[in-house]
Amino acid sequence: MTNPYIALEGVSFVLPDGRTLFSDLDEQFDQQPTGLVGRNGAGKTVLARILAGQLQPATGRCVRSGSVCYLAQQVTPAAEACVASLAGVQDALDALARIEAGSIATEDFNVLGDRWDIGQRLRQELERNGLGHLDAATPARALSGGEAMRVALIGAWLSEADFLILDEPSNHLDRAGRQALIEQLRRWPRGLIVVSHDRQLLASMARIAELSALGLRSYGGDYSFYASSKAHDRRNALDQLEQSKRERKRKEQAMREQTDRQARRKARGDRHGQDGNQAKILLDRQKARSETSAGKLRQQQVAAREQLDERVRAAARQVEIDAPIVFAATPVGAGTQRLAELDAVALPFVPAATRDISLTLTRQQRVGVIGPNGCGKSTLLKVLAGQLQPLAGTFKVAAACVYLDQRLADLDPALTVLEHMQIANRIAPEADLRTRLAQLGLDTRKIMAPSGALSGGERLKAALACVLYADPAPQLLLLDEPGNHLDLPSLESLESMLRGYQGTLIVVSHDDGFMENLGLTDRLLATGQGWRLEPW
Template sequence: MTHTHLTLDDVSYLLPDGRILFSHLNMVFQPQRTGLVGRNGVGKTVLARLLAGQLQASAGRCLRSGPVHYLAQQVAASPQTTAAGLAGLQAPLDALARIEAGSVEARDFELLAERWDLRQRLESEWRRSGLEHVRVDTPAQTLSGGEASRVALSGAMLSGADFLILDEPSNHLDRPQRLALIEQLRRWPRGLLLISHDRQLLAEMDNIVELSPQGLASYGGAYAFYAAQKAQQQARAQSLLEQRKQERLREERALREQRERLERRQASGERGRREANQAKILLGRQQERSEGSAGKLRQQQDAARERLAQAVRDAAGQVERAAEIAVHAVPQPRAAPRALFTLDAVELPFVPQATRRISLSLGAGRRIGVIGANGCGKSTLLKVLAGQLPPRAGQVRVQAVCAYLDQNLAGLDPARGAAEQLLAVNPAAGEGRLRMLLAQLGLDAEQASRPSGQLSGGERLKAALACALYADPPPQLLLLDEPSNHLDLPSLQALEAMLRGYRGGLLVVSHDDAFLDALELDGWLEAGPEGWRLRDGAGPQGGKD
């Protein structure tokens, strides 16, 4: 029996503009659960498509022992697409229908490949995944984004592939859907390569592989082991960098003292020559020798400085770039009223009956995670508090200075730069200081001036955070709707540290349990079949998961 594997053999890939995305990658992916992590833009999706055979390497080879099924981040569906088509099984199911109607075409039998129970297996997989209402002829456009992703994954589970490659499969899934996804992946018996920033999913992996500008590195173990190894690696790299910097300082001091000694000897020799009664030709030769010695020393010292600088650059290259969002300089809000807001018999628009009505008062400094299934009204609640949607009934009183970031960051003007928009909400700070704050958040001068509509998702989040946190006055209540979307792991961890440093009131909607756990929340507002329920506690289920 052939050993199942995916192999990268000295693989390089050039972007259409000629830039090198990555080069000389070598790795064998074994038939186990492997998580692929790395910063946004480093090339994870391109690498996945190379491994799946959807792209060709610029150099080197991608070897596959058998069929590979690749599931992209975005599941595309036309108006005519059915759930069967979304699962990638429309052709064999159509062939089955024609055979059942009497077809004897050889092509139909080839497409079906003796999978006579394919329809029953697919619908059984959907039932096991909590998609009981889906049938093979269900129009794909009637499915939510999360449902569509899991329908496509169900088809992948029945593909018979040796390897599944999944690109961010938990994007936009709510908490129950994420748990269902985990159960689906646990049932997969063969090779799996998972691209994700979802730490809950990565905790299920047998091995973590990281793609960085330095190449591919395999860490072994699940996410917790990877994180510990990574922290130790970066601590050693940082220590080496500091050591090289100190060595450069010591050597620079020694070189300076050496140069000063030579200059003193030259000055003394010059005085001696002026006082000595020697022929001009002899004095000239002595001066030439002295200048030659000085020139040779300058060359030696320049070479030594370059070696020292290169040693520092080499050490710095082993230290990852600072996290994309700074963890310091978070403004503290002014004294807040005792109650940040009060909802009195409020009826929310456009939400199910069970969670339509809510009465709630939130005290100053409370940090609350808002959880519940997709469509239950979490985002609508934040929009009502932010004044972007009127309630159907009841009274909304918001006493605090409030800042709201929705999932699409609609508060940013796509035609204006972050620096211009930040100056508009805090004109007294001055443009220079505000640009420095943006730089601390990871937006350089060019990014801060570029129209925000041209920025990446992570860059737009940083711009929106800046306009919220550095406004004058700073917010006493921060409303965040899925702020961890679009962020890679280092940026996500930096955002967590930043929000831990914010001491105002916080109401944050997220389906990412690891993200919520990291924010040091003191309570949970849960939307469920019984309506809204506010409770104290450390974890989304009333305690640590």
Template sequence: MTHATCVTLEGVSFQLPDGSPLFSDLNLHLDQRHTGLVGRNGVGKSVLARLIAGDIAPTTGRCLRTAKVYYLAQHITHAPGQTVADLAGVQLIINALERIEQGSTAPADFDAVGEQWNIRQQLLDQLARNNLGHLTPLTPTSQLSGGEAMRVALMGAFMSDAELLILDEPTNHLDREQRLALQAQLSHWPKALLVISHDRELLETMTRILELSALGLASYGGGYSFYAQAKAQKQSAAKQQLAHAKLERNRQEQRLREQAEQLERRQARGSKSASSRNQAKILLGRQKERSQNSSGKWQQHQQAAREALSVRVRQAASQVERQQAVFVYAPTTSQHSAAHIAELVDARLPYGFEPLRTLSLTLSRGQRVALLGPNGCGKSTVLKVLAGQVPIPAGQAGVHVKTAYLDQHLAMLNLECSVLEQLQALNRQLTESELRTRLAQLGLGAEQVNRPCAQLSGGERLKAAMACVFYAEQPAQLLLLDEPDNHLDLVSLLALENMLNEFTGTLVVTSHDKRFLDAIGITHKLIASANGWLSTAF
């Protein structure tokens, strides 16, 4: 089955402002198939998406577009005065429509409206259909939650007349129900689609997976499971081929050494025989010259053979992806802390839905609690109360151990400072070298740890915040994590899962990723329901 091509990349390369290459010589055909794009944090996925959309130009190569492209970035910015209609991308159309209604005959206004004469009603219908009927086109985006902002932005993408949608981490900030709704909506999207995501459930629904790595772009048919299996097999075969090439090089070099030794022995015997027969000096000289010429040609032959073997090894090695393992040290915890480490007794939350405004909760040592519920129900508020960041107007709240809180907006980070500077202020016991090592094991190399955090990618910022939480001088015995799986690449997500499984303290976490929660050994659930907070075993 053939598919019409929407975008073609030919020999595309991109350099960062400091001149360092981000990726090079990429070739790609994007067609009607629904495609997932995966890769490590900082490898250039978002840059590639912007390049495909035409927001930026490649350093070399070219990008050919035969279709209208709509790009939704992973970070939704709230400009002063921005409204819901702006975020949905329809405000300019509405403005043109209003000018026409007031008598404008400008061709530019009619071109802006096109066939979308009922755009205002379409927006209102979409808001109602997505349970956002409390919003209007004029609602300031500063009043929206992260989930509401993403849903409005997604509405704009689906309302556009684009033939290729590019969605960058679209499930971030969406709750479980909204993620499933997005999956269903994408499954019915009849046009081309490129989704950048680490959401394994969403990636499972894709027709093919593209992976961007140091080796370039690789295409795998099928969803996430097929990709993971195919990649593992491909890397295993590449490693076997490399091992075989190295073994063959060693064998050939041994044979070349043996042949060289045999040649030396023959030459030595020939020289001795000629000398013993008292041959004339001129004949001996000619024989020596022939021997030297023969030896020189043999050495050239040996060098060429060794170079050919080395080329085969380098070619085999180039197919093996050099992925640096991500490792996160689990904070050490005291085994002598109280059995009950935190209590909320009839705690009155400062805001939220009335049935969820009052909460009683006891946390025990080693307990692992998942806070579950739709966006806006108060999960983050509960974490902030436990972290001591939000006072309660009534009831009791007590936490008896060292607590670390990682909020989903990463407010702990000073975006003007580097992660190394911030971590040094939090831990004066470890040397700079030790801190650099831990950051490197987390996937933040020498370049990233010295940059202002504002210049890091979303995944790199999350790793920086994780380092500040996990590697502080006083280890936390209670970890409060608000959607920690957002923005992490798949390798880093697996590392975080492993770290949390090693953590022996108490954990309270919010996440809408069922696979992530299944992997970290949750023991209890605290669920936001219409009748209040319900606590059950996992």
């Protein structure tokens, strides 16, 4: 199909609890590569699934011209899955094998279609994506998270769909994988929608569409254009709010003066009637007219005040849509100069090249850990956190240490966010904890819901809050891909907070922009010749 498109016509979606997630969305997606952005919890994944035909809207309709391939942000292969099934080509390979063995079954030819070279194409894509050590039969359980995502992306390419819809495809990919993804997307010849918070990936899109409480708005440009437009919109919204408040104040003053003038006229009329010795019936009529006039004025002023208040509320809503997310820095007490020491430590489950490491971490050192998927970055953090024992060597951690893993394993999906916060910090009053969470965009409804019911970004915010606001405050902070799933305003706020963090920081991330914004002192590189520590 030469010109695929997906069109939303008055689309709304209602959550199981009866809340409307979004409503009256009208938009058309064509062959322009489009990045879909929005705050955590805005409904981007739900919208992506509606666009892909996996969910039906409550009202309106979604029209698709051609086939759609949707790739979810969490790749969770079944226990028995292999590379071929993860790439979505197992059925075609099985049909091909049966045909080559002599099958003439119509269903086998229907399943295979014209993909007679599917085996060779899978092999070529694996080689092209640096996965030549895998084959079609490799068990999916043997893959790292990054490798599983890259295999799933290969499946999206091999689908030859008219439209690709990818939800956070760069999560868990290393630098080489992210760059390969961007280059591959540039070669994609048909329709493309990418849900992402990855600024580098969004910079390669032709346009950005933002989902918010105001609806779905398209920005005709890449991420830089979108960011500058949003900053301009926010300035205008703040100006409009101040203008609305000034107008309300001015008109309220005018209405008070109008009321005072009417009161003075009434007082003069009352005195004139008393002095003029008028008949009682005339005085009563005059009083009735005066009261009627005063009543009309009060009604007019009540309506005018309500209109002015609504203008202020509407202007405030525009500002609140872009209200900043706040990760507040927590003071860190003075501690020992040497916080952690690893002496000839052998890391488990990692390649020989990066198995052995000796490392000393000092107070206020800020280290970015860099290396490809599978080199042992996460394993190193788990050893420092005491969650894994080394195969050999000695290590000592002499500081309050908090570790956030990329799968949020410490976040019990059955507990509420507030309960998690109260476990992490048993001293702070509940009101203070609620305030901290509200600053992260987690309102009362969300912090009282089971954490497993939240979006990926909301769960990450909750986990970060438990780490950053723990008591005692951590002197050693270990973060493994803390930016995954965070919306762009939250990511920028986290960058700001971590810049101000006074303890020792070790962070693993494949997001170059994020790492550059943290004010790191050192980089710990995983190379083919081992680990190397150098100034940032």
